[in-house]
Amino acid sequence: MRTTAVEQQSGRVTVVGSLNMDLVIRAPRLPSAGETLAGRSFDHVPGGKGGNQAVAAARLGAQVAMIGCVGDDDNGKQLVAGLHRDGIDCNGVATDAALPTGVAMIVVDDAGQNAIVIVAGSNGALMPAAIAEQEAAIAQADVLVCQLEVPGETVLAAMQKAHALGRTVVFNPAPVTGPLSREWLESSDFVIPNEIEASVLSGVAVDSPESARRAAKVLQQGGARNVIITLGKRGVLVLAEGEGEEAGKHYLPAEVEAIDTTAAGDTFVGGFCAALAAKRPLDEAVRFGQAAAALSVTRAGAQTSIPYLHEITFQG
Incomplete structure (x- = not known):
């Protein structure tokens, strides 16, 4: 396949989700339980x-609105200022004076792998009432994207509202602690878990494209339309709605030297949503998301690693 440069995209994406300040430690390896390890x-x-x-969606060509909640502290002010710098509409970002802004403690090893612990803080104050207040931002979107770092009832309310309005709903079920009921999957047009999340959601141990295909079929049987399972260095498995018994397409990843995988999955989701909002076909949207994620792992940090539209080329 030929390498394709990406033209200017368009489309609107609304994100309902978490805003955290990441506290990032780099160390030679991830510590074992009870171990004290010197960081770098x-x-x-x-x-x-x-x-x-x-x-990711904003840098990769979409007009983006954010619905979330920060604390009345320096971390919250810095996060909102960063969103503004990327041209993101923050009218839906509330400030909670009683709770600190959410944080994530991230340890990154020399192989680029990470371990993450999050403390929700003000993210836990994003209630379903915020969805009603921000209905216009959802109605104006081509694509709504949600995750699970804010209260579940808020996420479900947002997805159901967007679904009722005929918007495309992308659900990244992360973090996840157990299977989700049918109403969650039926409220989504695209469910995008990683291999760990897909294992928890489906009951199928996902460790290969073949097992990912089986897990995706279980999720479709549970009500999901299109399932996209990200497999890290093994690529992406896509099971689209209406495909036959032997369905499911495996997309190989680009070969890059990873230094930090933090936010790689988020970059894929943001790029995929930007491409969907621009009315690009599913195959192209997946490859575009992969190209963006591949570039992100060659850089350190979360939002600091996310590339811009003009940097992306992919196999078309």
Whole structure:
């Protein structure tokens, strides 16, 4: 296949999700339980799955609106300022004076792998009432994208509202602690878990494209329309609605030298949503998201690693 440069995109994406300040430690390896390990560096980096996906969609060509909640503190002010710099509409970002802005503690090893612990803080104050207040931002979107770092009832309310309005709904079920009921999957047009999340949601141990295909079929049987399972260095498995028994397409990843996989999945989701909002076909949207994610892992940090539209080429 030929390498294709990406033309200017368009379309609207609304993100309902978390805004965190990432506290990033780089170390030679991830520590074992009970171990004290000497780190090499420490940084504050804007993050949160919602914020990351909003930034990715904006940098990759979409007009983006963010619905979330920060604390009345320096971290919150820095996060909102960063969103504004990327041209993101922050009218839907509330400030909660009683709770601190969410944080994520991230350890990144020399192989670029990471371990993450999040503290929700003000993300937990994003209630379903915010969805009613921001209905216009959802109605104006071509694509709504949600995750699970804010209260579940808020996420479900947003997806159901967007679904009722005929918007395309993309659901990144992360983090996930167990299977989701049918109403969650039926409210989504695209469900995008990684291999760990797909395993939890489906009950199928996902460790290969073949097992990912089986897990995706279980999710479709549970009500999902289109399932996209991200497999890290093994690529992406896509099971589209209406495909036959032997369905499911495996997309190989680009070969890159990864230094930090933080926000790679979010970059894929944001790029995929930007391409969907621009009315690009599914195959092209997946490859575009992959190209963006591949570039992100060659850079350190969460939002600091997310590329811009003019940097992307992909196999078309």
